[in-house]
Amino acid sequence: MPSLAAFALFFAAPLVRVVWLSVMRYDTTAIEYVGLKHFAAMAHDAMFWRSVVNSLMYALILVVFTIGGGLTIALHIQPMPHRVQDTMRLIFYLPSLVSAIVLTGAWKWIFDYRHGLLNYLLGFINVSPVLFFGHRLTAILAISLIVGVYSMGGMVLVFSVVMRSIPGEFFEAARADGATPRQIRLLIITPMIMRWILFYVLLQIISAFKIWETIWMMTDGGPMGYTATPLYDIYQTGFIRSAYGVASAKSLVLAAILLSIALVKNKVEGSMSIW
Amino acid sequence: MVKVVIILLGILLLFPAYWMLNGSFQDIREIMKYPPRVIPRNPTLQNYEFLLGNTQIVRWFFNTVVVGAAALGFSLFCIATAAYALAYFEFRFKRLFYWILLIPIFLPGTVLIIPRFVIMRHLGMLNTYWPLILVGGTAPVSIVLMMHYFERLPRCLLDAARMDGLGEFSIIFRIILPQCKPLLGYFAITGFMHVYQDVLWPLLVLADESKHTMTLGMMSYLNRFHTIHGGTGSLLIGVMLAGGVVLSIPLIVMFMVFQRTFRNQFILGGINE
Numbered sequence: 001m002p003s004l005a006a007f008a009l010f011f012a013a014p015l016v017r018v019v020w021l022s023v024m025r026y027d028t029t030a031i032e033y034v035g036l037k038h039f040a041a042m043a044h045d046a047m048f049w050r051s052v053v054n055s056l057m058y059a060l061i062l063v064v065f066t067i068g069g070g071l072t073i074a075l076h077i078q079p080m081p082h083r084v085q086d087t088m089r090l091i092f093y094l095p096s097l098v099s100a101i102v103l104t105g106a107w108k109w110i111f112d113y114r115h116g117l118l119n120y121l122l123g124f125i126n127v128s129p130v131l132f133f134g135h136r137l138t139a140i141l142a143i144s145l146i147v148g149v150y151s152m153g154g155m156v157l158v159f160s161v162v163m164r165s166i167p168g169e170f171f172e173a174a175r176a177d178g179a180t181p182r183q184i185r186l187l188i189i190t191p192m193i194m195r196w197i198l199f200y201v202l203l204q205i206i207s208a209f210k211i212w213e214t215i216w217m218m219t220d221g222g223p224m225g226y227t228a229t230p231l232y233d234i235y236q237t238g239f240i241r242s243a244y245g246v247a248s249a250k251s252l253v254l255a256a257i258l259l260s261i262a263l264v265k266n267k268v269e270g271s272m273s274i275w
Numbered sequence: 276m277v278k279v280v281i282i283l284l285g286i287l288l289l290f291p292a293y294w295m296l297n298g299s300f301q302d303i304r305e306i307m308k309y310p311p312r313v314i315p316r317n318p319t320l321q322n323y324e325f326l327l328g329n330t331q332i333v334r335w336f337f338n339t340v341v342v343g344a345a346a347l348g349f350s351l352f353c354i355a356t357a358a359y360a361l362a363y364f365e366f367r368f369k370r371l372f373y374w375i376l377l378i379p380i381f382l383p384g385t386v387l388i389i390p391r392f393v394i395m396r397h398l399g400m401l402n403t404y405w406p407l408i409l410v411g412g413t414a415p416v417s418i419v420l421m422m423h424y425f426e427r428l429p430r431c432l433l434d435a436a437r438m439d440g441l442g443e444f445s446i447i448f449r450i451i452l453p454q455c456k457p458l459l460g461y462f463a464i465t466g467f468m469h470v471y472q473d474v475l476w477p478l479l480v481l482a483d484e485s486k487h488t489m490t491l492g493m494m495s496y497l498n499r500f501h502t503i504h505g506g507t508g509s510l511l512i513g514v515m516l517a518g519g520v521v522l523s524i525p526l527i528v529m530f531m532v533f534q535r536t537f538r539n540q541f542i543l544g545g546i547n548e
Binding site for chain 2: 069072073076077091092094095097098099101102103104105106107108109110112114115116117120149152153212213216217234235238239244247248251252254255258
């Protein structure tokens with residue numbers, strides 16, 4: 001079974017290897033056993049924890065923006081005829097199709113300090129030009145916007161198709177009982193797809209820790225690491241500074257963080273017994 | 276009120292794509308104009324010409340096609356054989372293996388990028404296409420999906436093929452796989468899109484510019500230029516926009532060709548990412 005070999009080589013072996021590397025000093029000058037030193041050092045690694053905090057901020061903004069926005073759109077196009085729905089979904093899905101990295105140029109231009117559209121528009125409300133990638137908050141907001149615009153269409157698509165799987169009798173019964181469209185949206189559809197919403201919230205949070213391309217193209221982690229994500233920090237540690245051991249230790253910590261987020265999600269889901 | 280918000284959101288989502296198209300036909304002086312032009316006054320192709328003349332874009336394109344095809348072939352082979360074994364055979368540690376396959380749903384593959392890189396270096400495969408091709412063979416989630424798909428196929432199909440004396444591999448590729456066309460189509464699209472759009476992994480393993488895949492080549496060229504010349508890099512924005520347009524053409528073509536498969540993508544795609 002060749003696939004087992006491939007699987008062992010590129011999935012199982014790295015899994016073992018990442019643990020092994022994390023206790024080694026492994027860089028261009030030396031390969032030696034150092035025990036848990038990397039983990040101890042990580043406690044004081046400001047850049048890494050900064051990147052974790054950054055990711056939590058991304059996660060918060062992105063969940064509100066993409067899940068909130070996507071769900072709202074999906075809920076509102078749900079009563080429309082299928083043909084209109086399909087067109088609407090296509091429109092919203094288009095930016096997801098071409099991926100965030102392809103649109104980098106456009107975003108660079110929009111956020112440009114001197115020639116950018118955004119600063120031009122801000123001029124109308126008497127805001128002096130902003131150096132978007134020079135301040136922590138604006139930089140995080142800008143990156144979130146770029147990633148959010150890319151991922152929102154997928155959410156619209158997912159939620160609106162999941163909604164289609166709700167049996168029609170529910171709507172008929174609700175309407176017969178005199179429910180307003182608003183009540184149908186909030187009290188019938190949303191609870192019924194809650195499981196899916198939670199699942200995508202989880203995915204969105206996890207993906208916030210893995211944002212890489214956008215940061216690579218737009219900010220290189222700056223200013224002062226305030227836009228970097230853990231993955232970006234790992235990339236810099238491992239491949240810019242060639243400290244594979246340290247980077248592996250960080251990977252393990254990242255994995256632990258993501259796993260605990262997944263566990264929390266399962267807990268939350270378990271505690272809600274509406275279904 | 277909500278309607279207005281939705282329309283605004285729609286505009287917001289579509290706007291960057293339009294802005295990219297718009298700017299790619301403007302020359303640098305027009306791009307720098309303040310206020311920005313919403314429609315190019317003197318449409319020009321000079322950004323595209325720059326791209327064609329100064330980068331190895333054609334070469335990158337063919338690299339991507341070749342690597343993408345090889346990666347797809349290899350990964351489909353691995354996925355199919357593994358799923359076949361898991362679905363139809365009993366062997367020791369089968370449950371354990373199945374549970375290991377489920378780990379990556381919670382553990383993104385990016386965590387493994389460092390050890391993968393170190394292993395590739397040990398194997399002497401850096402700066403070749405092997406890392407891009409081989410890593411595709413480990414798509415645990417796809418294996419699980421395909422396994423469940425296989426389990427739903429009628430068992431008598433398998434028995435009949437055995438009766439006729441077909442070997443295991445012929446059974447997989449001549450009997451079983453033709454039954455799963457939708458799933459194969461889905462794997463083909465997402466797999467190719469992944470090779471096409473992934474930047475981090477190829478950036479790490481491919482040092483030579485002439486070996487780059489298309490997205491990586493374009494992006495690292497622009498990124499390097501940007502770093503060297505510093506500032507806002509506005510000089511190159513037109514080229515960057517043109518690059519974005521060129522990059523999105525294959526994606527849009529694929530979308531149109533495989534539109535039907537795309538419609539079902541989300542069900543599987545949700546689990547995949």
